[in-house]
Every structure is written in C-alpha cells, then in structure tokens.
Amino acid sequence: MSIKHWPAQERPREKLAGRGAQALSDAELLAIFLGSGVRGEDAVSRARRLLQAHGSLRGLLQALGGPPARRLQGLGAVAACRLQAAAELGNRCLQQGLERGEALTDPGSASRLFVARLRPLGNEAFAVAFLDSRHRLIAFEVLFQGTIDGAEVHPRVVVQRCLERNAAAVLVGHNHPSGVAEPSAADRHLTLRLRDALALVDVRLLDHLVVGDGPPVSMAARGWV
Incomplete structure (x- = not known):
C-alpha cells in the first residue's frame, strides 16, 4: 500500500x-x-x-x-x-556554531566536533582543531587519511599547519572504523611525539581523542598528554 x-x-x-x-x-x-x-x-x-x-x-x-x-x-x-x-550540512552547522566564539575547553564540545566529523568515515582519518590563545576554534581540518586500520601521521605537517594558522593550541583526534575506541600503543606514542614537536613552537596539545562507537576516549583524561 x-x-x-x-x-x-x-x-x-x-x-x-x-x-x-x-x-x-x-x-x-x-x-x-x-x-x-x-x-x-x-x-x-x-x-x-x-x-x-x-x-x-x-x-x-x-x-x-x-x-x-x-x-x-x-x-x-x-x-x-x-x-x-x-x-x-550537520557537520558545518556544528563547526560554525563553534566558530562564533565558543571555547573548546569543555570536553563535551570537543567530543561532539570530532565525533561528527570522524565517526561517519569508513577509513581511519586524523584531524586537528586549531585554537587561538583563548581556545576558540580557528579551523578544523582532516590532515591525514588512511585505510580501515591505520593512517600515517607526520608531526612535521601538523606543526607547519599550526604555524600557518597561527594557532596557540590544538586538539587532535582520529577514528577507529572498527568501533573500538581504545587507544593503541602506537596512538600513545604518536601523542607524545606530537606534544613534544608542538612544544618546540609554543603550541600546546590539549588532548588526543579517539573516536569509535560510544563516547570518544580522551588521552588527556587518562594522563597521556
């Protein structure tokens, strides 16, 4: 009928x-x-x-x-x-709301942004939210894309984009298409490399979020940043 x-x-x-x-x-x-x-x-x-x-x-x-x-x-x-x-449209609506001046000091705001942009992707991707000195969003970019189980991330490129964006701080994140958000040893190692590389140009790494099914895992909350 x-x-x-x-x-x-x-x-x-x-x-x-x-x-x-x-x-x-x-x-x-x-x-x-x-x-x-x-x-x-x-x-x-x-x-x-x-x-x-x-x-x-x-x-x-x-x-x-x-x-x-x-x-x-x-x-x-x-x-x-x-x-x-x-x-x-949904992704851009969320990002434009943040661009109007909302500071990403609230873990919930950061999580929503990364989940909206990364969870729908079928392959692993690595993204960066560039922030000003008051932790307001300057831009959000997916910098690296890979396969269903990995993406190669180059800290040098992240540092370069921070300088181009005049960022004072960043949030980074990547997705696990498997749905399991638990960070791997490689994820933890990358976080430390990024933190140290960004510190050389006075950019602070605030968090590294891993997006899967359910709430993202915050490495900062676990003391790994």
Missing part, C-alpha cells in the same frame, strides 16, 4: 510536521530523503531495506564514501548526493 494511503499521522512528512524530526525513526527520516519507493515497495520499506543491508545510518553513509557519491543498490545518484549533503 502506498504511503499516501496511510493514516495521515503515520506518514513520515506529516509526522515530522506535526511532532518534529526527533519523533521519526531512522527509516522514516531516510524515506523522506528517498522521496518515493519502487515498484511493489513504499519509501519506508525501501529505507528499511537499505538500513538492514548496511547495518545502520552510519553504515549507509560510510558505504557512500567520499566524492563522488558511490552508487549503491537501491539508492539512486540523486538520493545519494542528498544524503551526503545532509551529513555535511
């Missing part, structure tokens, strides 16, 4: 208009982006099938990959571009 024949309060668009986006399931939100179903399958059923095939919204966005948006079975090019655009 087509969605237009559903009770009005159960249709995704009407439900969003009447109760807000937070009232919708993942499948219902995705159905709004899809816009329509296919023969013999309404948009919500199509959305559920896509989510089941990829495990979650995160899995679906990871499967889309970077530019250009990949073609996935059951998801057309237009819908794929819309989903990537929606994810990027």
